[in-house]
Amino acid sequence: DERTGAIYFLARLELDQEFLGQLEGVDPAPGMPVEVFIFTGDRTALDYFLEPLTRSFRRAFRES
Numbered sequence: 001d002e003r004t005g006a007i008y009f010l011a012r013l014e015l016d017q018e019f020l021g022q023l024e025g026v027d028p029a030p031g032m033p034v035e036v037f038i039f040t041g042d043r044t045a046l047d048y049f050l051e052p053l054t055r056s057f058r059r060a061f062r063e064s
Contacts, residue, residue, distance in 0.1 A: 011036070 013036060
C-alpha cells in the first residue's frame with residue numbers, strides 16, 4: 001500500500017459448497033474482507049538461490 005507501506009498480495013478465493021453449508025449465521029458476499037492462511041511448501045533461502053540452476057538442469061535432460 002503506497003499510503004501505509006503495508007505489503008499485500010491480491011488473491012482470488014473460491015469457497016466450495018460443502019464448506020458454505022458449514023457456515024452458520026454468516027452470509028459471504030463478494031468483496032467481503034476475510035483473513036486467509038495460504039500454506040505453501042517449506043523452502044529455505046538456499047532453495048530460492050539454487051532454483052535457476054536446478055531448473056536449467058531439469059530442462060537440459062528433456063527431449064523437446
